[in-house]
Amino acid sequence: MTQHDEAFLADWAVQSAFGAVAGTHGVDREAATAPDGEQRRWFAELLESRGFTVQRDAIGNQFGLLELVPGAPYVLTGSHMDSQPTAGRFDGAYGVMASAHACFRVADELRADPASARFNLAVVNWFNEEGSRFKPSMMGSGVFTGKLSLEAALATEDRGGVTVVEALDALGERGNFEGLDVASYAEIHVQQGRSMEQDGVTIGLVDATWAAHKFEFKITGEQAHSGSTLMSDRRDALLGAARLIVAVRELVDEFEQGMLHSACGEIDVYPNSPVVVASQVKLLLDFRSPSEDVLKAAYTSLMATVEKVQHEDRVGIEIIAEHSWDRNPYSEPGVELAREVAEQLGLSNDRVLTVAGHDSTNMKDKVPTVMLFVPSVDGVSHNLDEFTREEDLIDGLHQLTGVVRRLAEGALVA
Amino acid sequence: MTQHDEAFLADWAVQSAFGAVAGTHGVDREAATAPDGEQRRWFAELLESRGFTVQRDAIGNQFGLLELVPGAPYVLTGSHMDSQPTAGRFDGAYGVMASAHACFRVADELRADPASARFNLAVVNWFNEEGSRFKPSMMGSGVFTGKLSLEAALATEDRGGVTVVEALDALGERGNFEGLDVASYAEIHVQQGRSMEQDGVTIGLVDATWAAHKFEFKITGEQAHSGSTLMSDRRDALLGAARLIVAVRELVDEFEQGMLHSACGEIDVYPNSPVVVASQVKLLLDFRSPSEDVLKAAYTSLMATVEKVQHEDRVGIEIIAEHSWDRNPYSEPGVELAREVAEQLGLSNDRVLTVAGHDSTNMKDKVPTVMLFVPSVDGVSHNLDEFTREEDLIDGLHQLTGVVRRLAEGALVA
Known part of the structure; x- marks a missing residue:
């Protein structure tokens, strides 16, 4: 040396x-x-x-x-x-x-x-x-x-x-x-x-x-008592967020190994109290792939999940920021x-x-x-x-x- | 008046x-x-x-x-x-x-x-x-x-x-x-x-x-780059937490309507950064029921999910606090x-x-x-x-x- x-x-x-x-x-x-x-x-x-x-x-x-x-x-x-x-x-x-x-x-x-x-x-x-x-x-x-x-x-x-x-x-x-x-x-x-x-x-x-596609989602529910509120009355923003986190992981397995990386590393929950159904969650999600086609297919699939979660869990889901780049x-x-x-x-x-x-x-x-x-x-x-x-x-x-x-x-x- | x-x-x-x-x-x-x-x-x-x-x-x-x-x-x-x-x-x-x-x-x-x-x-x-x-x-x-x-x-x-x-x-x-x-x-x-x-x-x-059963879970993964780390190498604590949140909601539908309330209102994620796979999540979950039998069955089912998530997502899951009361x-x-x-x-x-x-x-x-x-x-x-x-x-x-x-x-x- x-x-x-x-x-x-x-x-x-x-x-x-x-x-x-x-x-x-x-x-x-x-x-x-x-x-x-x-x-x-x-x-x-x-x-x-x-x-x-x-x-x-x-x-x-x-x-x-x-x-x-x-x-x-x-x-x-x-x-x-x-x-x-x-x-x-x-x-x-x-x-x-x-x-x-x-x-x-x-x-x-x-x-x-x-x-x-x-x-x-x-x-x-x-x-x-x-x-x-x-x-x-x-x-x-x-x-x-x-x-x-x-x-x-x-x-x-x-x-x-x-x-x-x-x-x-x-x-x-x-x-x-x-x-x-x-x-x-x-x-x-x-x-x-x-x-x-x-x-x-x-x-x-x-x-x-x-190539990459990054999203910031805002999920909107309604504050409610997390013990006493009837389950069918709830609009739980944290549940909606959890469904998206699970969905983006499961999406990976729809593609050839190594062709899609997905992640959620940051989540912000309001009011984040043990006995309150969350009224708002912000969530950073992203997809990365060496293939732009894979990225597009993942995007389409994610949007279908968003529709489903909005409907079934009665929460609002918006993309409040996103940016993407090609390979x-x-x-x-x-x-x-x-x-x-x-x-x-x-x-x-x-x-x-x-x-x-x-x-x-x-x-x-x-x-x-x-x-x-x-x-x-x-x-x-x-x-x-x-x-x-x-x-x-x-x-x-x-x-x-x-x-x-x-x-x-x-x-x-x- | x-x-x-x-x-x-x-x-x-x-x-x-x-x-x-x-x-x-x-x-x-x-x-x-x-x-x-x-x-x-x-x-x-x-x-x-x-x-x-x-x-x-x-x-x-x-x-x-x-x-x-x-x-x-x-x-x-x-x-x-x-x-x-x-x-x-x-x-x-x-x-x-x-x-x-x-x-x-x-x-x-x-x-x-x-x-x-x-x-x-x-x-x-x-x-x-x-x-x-x-x-x-x-x-x-x-x-x-x-x-x-x-x-x-x-x-x-x-x-x-x-x-x-x-x-x-x-x-x-x-x-x-x-x-x-x-x-x-x-x-x-x-x-x-x-x-x-x-x-x-x-x-x-x-x-x-x-009756009620309240849990504080600690989910342990490993910090990693959320873009570049191979999906199969990840141990994502936030993914593990999301799977539990979804599971406790889905459990409700296994029982007669109104017999089980479940919730997660509070989550604490570390390091909670957009490009880092989370290494630790603390999560407050609870079950409530007018029936102690329903509560016991829900508990058994939750523990089976915990086993599955630990195995499949390679995260550690511990109950770090819990308390419960009967009807x-x-x-x-x-x-x-x-x-x-x-x-x-x-x-x-x-x-x-x-x-x-x-x-x-x-x-x-x-x-x-x-x-x-x-x-x-x-x-x-x-x-x-x-x-x-x-x-x-x-x-x-x-x-x-x-x-x-x-x-x-x-x-x-x-």
Whole structure:
């Protein structure tokens, strides 16, 4: 292991302590919470110590900029440091730390060989990728790419009624940086699945995202005494919600194995009292599939269940928010560039799909983008026990460094 | 309408304003919240203005005492003024206000005819009958009757971690009154059902409670990414909970109509995030029936579902708390006394069962007890739109006054 690799692991160990959950290897570092703020301050100092200028934009994205070629556009690389509640320490944070160290190395190389530099270097820690405290997810990159309104994002409230603008201002993490001219983008992430580990692949060349359809349902019943009210008089919103949760799970078995993922992770019940029939439930459900046809068939089936539950349980069911995306390719030249770098480094590699969304899902629609994975043991994700082996972290860092070097030299840009 | 009845309605209108929910006829006055405290102070002043001495015991039960026969035991009458979140204004509060006004009248009568008085008079506003903020329900009467430990009750926390002792002390509603020698108890409540309205009955003579079995389940799964984790790898606690909610509703249809009520009104999900498979759910479920055999059969069936869900969805399911009670009669002499009073007043009356628990459910096991109902329009309960007609409120007040008079003269006590 090189001195550079050891420096990465030392910084990696420090960053893992922010929001660490006692007695576990995981973290609890939701967006714009105190540990997120502490980590951001530490990360800014790290970047500044290596000659980077740190800026924050209006949605709290944190940028580290290094100008090597005056006035030229930037190669941007990064991920997110926020986490789900009680989650793993690799998800997002690995990408940010690998990006910083990749840029440190490439900067050293380009300073030694200035003629080969076409673009400048920038590292980014995107705000609120997880979307657990403030919805939607991928908020920072969504605003940066113009897919999400800044005003709407800043006004978003958490469950306690705290807005994004209040939470960012409390940390001093809302800035006035106007953005930068991005030539190309690279991101590395732990795979949130187990296919690479099973197949013995070290570097995943992400070539497409699964299609997805996400829904927020509102189920409306009527408050009633949960003991004495006649069963036939009840309009039980929680029962309606439970029927949808069961139905979306059972739908999975109507398709070939692995072709449909469905989930409900969040439910909000009112009044949520032991002796009151619930009058309102909000429920987040989603479908994901590598096939748009499967997704459409699942949607049709879900709507039939909605009709049935409305009728039989006498509850109202509305979709109050939904968004969906098609199976969405990453650019082929980016995949090929990543493959060439991996081959040069002698790292086993293969194309993979990503089921989860990433900030690169936003960026790839705007600029040439490379998305990379390293394996995750048993694919454990959004869990304190998430784990990626040290040698995979280092191989991924080498891979990302190679990609950033090629991008800084002008690859993928005409 | 007499001047006394008008005085009752005037006080009734004032009390309905404490915790009133704007734009509705209902209230939000959970136990030991600010509106509960304001109402308690107002109620104490009302009692004192009529010559009663106000005392609070260690669990915050509020008593108004009137000594007419020095050293004699007391006829106690009352109910509760706390409410569910966004609930009706009659549930509990009607019983307390009717009790106060019944005692005001009986006190006047006994002062005019002191020879007929055998017992003294006391009104009670029991603490936390609803159990929505602090569990269990019927907390104040539970402690008073020795069925619930004072220490355990005081240490109970609400969702924000505030204990009963802290909440009571914040209002100055925890006292050191040691209790009183109770000769007999009477309570009146709006029916939380619609049978009396359907049958045209003004006064319900409550002769038994339904049997009930209440459970708190803990369902244990494993946190995972709700998009990318293979469906077959998931252990989804919220799915397990949803299957139980659906199962307890479907169980109802296995029995004759009206023989089983089942409910789940409260659920607590962790981490409750849109992209995380839930690792833990706590769920409150209950069964109620007029038949203990039906309840036993329902229990057996529920346990079979628990086994099946544990196996098929790979989640752990434990019962972490449960309590149950058999079909439980009120004393026959009390029912007969209430019937005689109703007949004398010319009020239509009939025996009824109560599905819901009341503070009298605790008291009846300790002292001779009379439990009365007045009708509720459409049986709407635990709902802002709960409604009882003014004439029924007045008839109920007359009935309770008659019962308290007879009790004060020594009825039901050897």
